[in-house]
Amino acid sequence: MTAITSIHDKFIRAILADTEIAISYFKACLPENIADLLDWSTLTQLSDTYISKELREKISDIVYGCRRKDSTRKVKISILFEHKSKPEKFTPVQLLNYLSSGFQKQAAQDKEVSPIIPILLYHGKERWRYRTLATLFNAPDQELRPFIPEYDYIYHDLGEISDEDIQLLENKFLRASFLALKYSQLKAELVKWIPTILALSAEATENLQTSLFVYTFEVSELEEDQIIRLSEEVPANIKNTVMSTADVFIEKGKREKTEKGVRNMILRNYSDKEICEVQEVTPDYVARIRKELADKE
Numbered sequence: 278m279t280a281i282t283s284i285h286d287k288f289i290r291a292i293l294a295d296t297e298i299a300i301s302y303f304k305a306c307l308p309e310n311i312a313d314l315l316d317w318s319t320l321t322q323l324s325d326t327y328i329s330k331e332l333r334e335k336i337s338d339i340v341y342g343c344r345r346k347d348s349t350r351k352v353k354i355s356i357l358f359e360h361k362s363k364p365e366k367f368t369p370v371q372l373l374n375y376l377s378s379g380f381q382k383q384a385a386q387d388k389e390v391s392p393i394i395p396i397l398l399y400h401g402k403e404r405w406r407y408r409t410l411a412t413l414f415n416a417p418d419q420e421l422r423p424f425i426p427e428y429d430y431i432y433h434d435l436g437e438i439s440d441e442d443i444q445l446l447e448n449k450f451l452r453a454s455f456l457a458l459k460y461s462q463l464k465a466e467l468v469k470w471i472p473t474i475l476a477l478s479a480e481a482t483e484n485l486q487t488s489l490f491v492y493t494f495e496v497s498e499l500e501e502d503q504i505i506r507l508s509e510e511v512p513a514n515i516k517n518t519v520m521s522t523a524d525v526f527i528e529k530g531k532r533e534k535t536e537k538g539v540r541n542m543i544l545r546n547y548s549d550k551e552i553c554e555v556q557e558v559t560p561d562y563v564a565r566i567r568k569e570l571a572d573k574e
Contacts, residue, residue, distance in 0.1 A: 284495050286337050291488035292454050293339055296320060301448035306396060306433045319344040327355060327379035332371055353393045364405035372430055373410060395430040400458045407432040435459040450485060453477035457489060461496040468497055475511050475519060483518055490522040501527050539566050
């Protein structure tokens with residue numbers, strides 16, 4: 278599934294699996310009156326998903342449980358990842374589907390139905406304004422408005438958050454992550470921010486650093502010499518992690534380039550011998566690629 282396996286989803290899932298980062302994120306994007314209701318020490322990531330079959334190609338989610346202060350009651354906090362290339366007019370309908378799926382799943386488990394706070398995270402190029410379900414209807418009569426479902430969701434558009442406000446976030450790694458996500462589709466801007474992104478990650482765990490570095494290198498589409506130069510200029514305390522990640526990323530790029538070259542030569546009817554000589558690969562390698570191409574036909 279495209280949404281689930283995308284580089285964006287993998288990165289977001291990796292960083293929000295860290296409870297401290299998740300709490301910092303929620304406190305940054307939830308309204309203060311909602312954030313103050315919750316006992317953040319009880320936040321746990323759940324195995325639930327409320328994505329219906331119809332929505333799986335469009336959005337993905339992570340679900341958390343968190344108790345209210347001075348109460349055993351739990352609230353479900355759901356993060357929806359939105360990676361459409363353009364704003365989607367009917368997203369409020371999709372969110373209604375999501376909420377309905379979530380409540381149905383809770384009811385089927387014979388549990389007390391818990392409120393769900395949907396958070397729509399968007400970091401596309403185009404600006405996208407918050408829309409309610411009611412805005413999709415063409416000025417319905419007052420008598421008919423009660424039949425239009427009403428609900429709120431948190432719309433978190435990183436493009437609407439200034440770089441200055443991002444730099445004010447308490448958690449440095451979250452600052453770095455927001456900057457990487459915000460400029461993930463603006464390559465020239467992202468390259469300018471990479472030194473700052475790398476430096477802000479210095480206090481994070483090695484696993485978080487690696488997730489951030491892999492994501493940043495991948496979406497920036499840097500050339501090999503640019504990655505090497507950046508790796509040599511980073512602070513000493515993260516140099517080893519950056520360089521080891523860069524080595525893996527560069528090697529991956531070489532493999533992908535070789536595979537693409539072999540595929541192109543096969544499609545242009547070059548012989549196995551010619552392909553092996555030009556691409557410096559073995560006959561077995563060429564045979565495997567030929568089989569993969571044949572299986573797709």
